[in-house]
Amino acid sequence: DTEVTQTPKHLVMGMTNKKSLKCEQHMGHRxxxxxxxxxxxxxxxMFVYSYEKLSINESVPSRFSPECPNSxxxxxxLHALQPEDSALYLCASSQDRDLxxxxxxxxxxxxxxx
Amino acid sequence: xxxxxxxxxxxxxxxxxxxxxNCTYSNSASQSFFWYRQDCRKEPKLxxxxxxxxxxxxxxxxxxxxxxxxxxxxIRDSKLSDSATYLCVVLNFGNEKLTFxxxxxxxxxx
Numbered sequence: 001d002t003e004v005t006q007t008p009k010h011l012v013m014g015m016t017n018k019k020s021l022k023c024e025q026h027m028g029h030r031x032x033x034x035x036x037x038x039x040x041x042x043x044x045x046m047f048v049y050s051y052e053k054l055s056i057n058e059s060v061p062s063r064f065s066p067e068c069p070n071s072x073x074x075x076x077x078l079h080a081l082q083p084e085d086s087a088l089y090l091c092a093s094s095q096d097r098d099l100x101x102x103x104x105x106x107x108x109x110x111x112x113x114x
Numbered sequence: 115x116x117x118x119x120x121x122x123x124x125x126x127x128x129x130x131x132x133x134x135x136n137c138t139y140s141n142s143a144s145q146s147f148f149w150y151r152q153d154c155r156k157e158p159k160l161x162x163x164x165x166x167x168x169x170x171x172x173x174x175x176x177x178x179x180x181x182x183x184x185x186x187x188x189i190r191d192s193k194l195s196d197s198a199t200y201l202c203v204v205l206n207f208g209n210e211k212l213t214f215x216x217x218x219x220x221x222x223x224x
Contacts, residue, residue: 041216042201042214042215042216042217043158043212043214045211045212048210048211056210056211088155090157090158101146102148102160102163103160103212104160105157105158105159106157107156107157108156108157110155
């Protein structure tokens, strides 16, 4: 089973709202990732958690705040977003941070900021 | 120069034909290589890892040429369901981040 789940599938929020995206995997993977993907572009890495610790932050604005409550869960807290933040937000996981590990993606949350 | 470069296509190929994509990477320290496919408005799905000795999975064959720093994907007997964007992905030693190519759009024509 290589399933990563994400909720919600779609989210529309105003610029003053606070919302959270959720990601879950039960594969025993110890690395989890957040990516942002705009239309017709490849995914762009935002954050990496390894063994529940934040190990990479790709200079993401503070209006995006990741959280890893346990090894199976990854959240992305959103606050005061801008319309240009509208995108597909993808979560991924991999077994650990070994260099050969494949990453498995969830179905994504399609976010629209109005 | 982009770190991972792919021909964006589109490739329009008749059903049953063989199609090949190449991808070049600039960082010689690149260690792991993958092909993902992405359908419209869906997530990337791992198609196959690419090993130094080359590998095959059914109709799909991946090759790696470290000397020339390119990766290839061959699809034989193409099916309508192969229509997708194919992403070449590279993982660099010490960096531990996936670097994606911009993708190659493939459409299989009945």
